[in-house]
Amino acid sequence: MGEKTKEFWRWKEYNWSDETINPKEAETISAGVDVGSVSSQAVIMVDGKLYAYSNMRTGSDSPDSARNAINWAMEGTGLTLDDIHYSVGTGYGRVNVPFANRAITEIACHARGGNFMYGPTVRTILDMGGQDCKAILCDERGKVTNFLMNDKCAAGTGRGMEVFSDLLAVPIEDVGELSLDVDEEPPPVSSTCVVFAKSEASSLLREGWSKKRVLAAYCSAMAHRVVSLLERITVEKEFAITGGIAKNAGVVTRLERELNLKALKSKHDTQIAGALGAALFAKSLVEKQRKKAVQ
Amino acid sequence: MVTAGIDMGAKNIKVVILEDGVVKSRAMATTGFEPAASASKCLEQAAQESGIEITAIDHITSTGAGRKTAPNVNSDITDVGADAKGIVHLMDDVRTVIDVGAEEGRGIKIEADGKVIDFAVNEKCAAGAGAFAEAMSRALEVSLEEFGQISLKSDKTIPMNAQCAVFAESEVVSLVHAKTPKHDxxxxxxxxxxxxxxxxxxxxxxxxxxALVGGVSHNPGFLDALKRALETEVVVPENPDYIGALGAAIVAGERTK
Amino acid sequence: MKANYGYMDGSGEFFITIDTDLCIECSDRSCVDACPAALFEIIMDDYDDEVVAIKQEHRKKVKYDCGACKPVSDRPPLPCVEACKPGAITHSW
Incomplete structure (x- = not known):
């Protein structure tokens, strides 16, 4: 398995492919592209098996970001866009994926992708993205039974965490670990609103709190907030977390503690769930099309 | 009879001292990180200006978001109750008070005697308060004062998609990049x-x-936007930041009787 | 499927829930015309079912857009909830 890594300002961009699969012999090659507000992912599946993916920053132009993501996923595989039988776009920029045959909401794609990544026992999927937070309940086939998406308010999103990493001058990828390095858990930041939480944090720093302690208080506030969102859909076992914040141990640990539930682990990047679901939809849709053509 | 009202706002503390129903002095101080100490200082300043000793004040009533943290007060009253009392004292024909402060917005329907009929509050979210305008003026890199002024020069209507102040900041930055004039x-x-x-x-x-009261009533851009949205005239009393403190001082008078 | 449209912010929880399993069966969709703020629309969802949803442009401000139907006192029944025959619509606030 080949993996290439590039360092960027905020997080790693990279691609991955399974070299044991030969796409040239495939009956169906399907693709999913998730153009998020902050990062974009492309997934390529070969006969329903995960073959290649990429994870990149979203640029200022959605069509370009979609093209870059799929091109990078295909890099070194010998595949071109013409080899892909069906593509589905999802995410915030889903209607701006120029090569997609259809757009499907990120809610449906996350449920379907989560079902593949974590297996059919997963019932609750929490996706914490750059600018939104989604709570999804799904059945054993990965079909959504209950969902909500909070993209109005920055609290509980990656953006909210970025405001804190900026305020404290701590790199975003270090926030989780540092927040766990405290002797005792401080009370959570009491304001939900990120603007007010920021002034609250400033006064805590003035009172002499360490950066770690302030981070702990914010990670804990974020975990608490996400739990109240989850309560609206009522959490069912098994439970999984996808999206960028799934990589922040400070939030995940506190979330698991509050829910008294361990999140399932996946060997794949939690950020590809949406694109993966889109690729799975793409496979079913092309198969449906073929059936119709035969009839 | 001498009474005082202390309005413990999120951003500023306001004090009004009344002697037999007449305002003797006003003072304002930044709330800061030690609101109780700021309140004491603010009260001292007002006392000094009026030439009245603090010990000669018969009753002190606090109001505002931090009213329970005010030191050495005799009683407290809600922001809504204080606003209503304060405004009818100055303008007895006002029936709706809109109070927009740094962190809260309120709408209050009142009767002629300042009795509250109904009210609604927007709190704990910067979107519906002065903090939203402050954050956007920072994103535009202009002072809040200038921000309120330049707004009047615009005759364009640009919709803002973001509701949250954090997301709206990014939207403002994109508008700047797209060469949208600052006043628009x-x-x-x-x-x-x-x-x-x-x-x-x-x-x-x-x-x-x-009537519009509270700190944001000093912002002419907001006042203009409010009038257009309501499609009617809106009055701003003199010293609009002190309406809550004035109301509290009046209530203090009623409570000593 | 229970589709929750709306949001949670510092000031509270503001969700309109549409139970699409009930909504699918409905033939007249009178909620669409009943809403004075025109929040509802008929869409084809991801599973190719025709259901009612809250329009995208209203999802981040339902607290404000529904304000006219939610006076502080003497609150009448909500027109959308009254109009919905299968009882698929609920408000969280």
Missing amino acids: IAKAVHDAIASRIVSMVRRVGINEKI
Whole structure:
């Protein structure tokens, strides 16, 4: 398995492919592209098996970001866009994926992708993205039974965490670990609103709190907030977390503690769930099309 | 009889000292990180200005978000109750008070005697308060004062998609990159806050005359946006930041009787 | 499927829930015309079912857009909830 890594300002961009699969012999090659507000992912599946993916920053132009993501996923595989039988776009920029045959909401794609990544026992999927937070309940086939998406308010999103990493001058990828390095858990930041939480944090720093302690208080506030969102859909076992914040141990640990539930682990990047679901939809849709053509 | 009202706001503390119903002095101080100490200092300053000793004050009533943290007071009253009392003292024909402070927005429907009929509050979210305009003026790199002024120069209507102050900041930055004039952005921001405030006030029902009070009433851009959204005249009393403190001082007088 | 449209912010929880399993069966969709703020629309969802949803442009401000139907006192029944025959619509606030 080949993996290439590039360092960027905020997080790693990279691609991955399974070299044991030969796409040239495939009956169906399907693709999913998730153009998020902050990062974009492309997934390529070969006969329903995960073959290649990429994870990149979203640029200022959605069509370009979609093209870059799929091109990078295909890099070194010998595949071109013409080899892909069906593509589905999802995410915030889903209607701006120029090569997609259809757009499907990120809610449906996350449920379907989560079902593949974590297996059919997963019932609750929490996706914490750059600018939104989604709570999804799904059945054993990965079909959504209950969902909500909070993209109005920055609290509980990656953006909210970025405001804190900026305020404290701590790199975003270090926030989780540092927040766990405290002797005792401080009370959570009491304001939900990120603007007010920021002034609250400033006064805590003035009172002499360490950066770690302030981070702990914010990670804990974020975990608490996400739990109240989850309560609206009522959490069912098994439970999984996808999206960028799934990589922040400070939030995940506190979330698991509050829910008294361990999140399932996946060997794949939690950020590809949406694109993966889109690729799975793409496979079913092309198969449906073929059936119709035969009839 | 001498009474005092202390309004413990999120951003500023305001004090009014009344002697037999006449305002003797006013003082304002930044709330800061030690509100109790700021309140004491603010009260001392007001006392000094009026030439009245603090010990000669018969009753002190606190109000505002931090009213329970005010030191050495005799009683407290809600922001809503204080606003209503304060405004009818100055303008007895006002029936709707809109109070927009740094962190809260309120709509209050009142009777002639300052009795509250109904009220609605927007709190704990910067979108419907002065903090929203402050954050946007910072994103535009202009002072809050200038931000309120330049807004009046615009005749464009640009919709803002983001509701959250954090997301709206990025939207403002994109508008700047797209070469949108600053005064048009300022108007868009004031329109957005005004529309949220108005839909909140409509829930209590609007009776004329309407008064705008609180710190944000100094912002001409917001006042203009509010008038357009309400499609009617809005009056601003003198010293609009002190309405809550004045109301509290009046209530203090009623409580000593 | 229970589709929750709306949001949670510092000031509270503001969700309109549409139970699409009930909504699918409905033939007249009178909620669409009943809403004075025109929040509802008929869409084809991801599973190719025709259901009612809250329009995208209203999802981040339902607290304000629904304000006219939610006066502080003497609150009448909500027109959308009254109009919905299968009882698929609920408001969280």
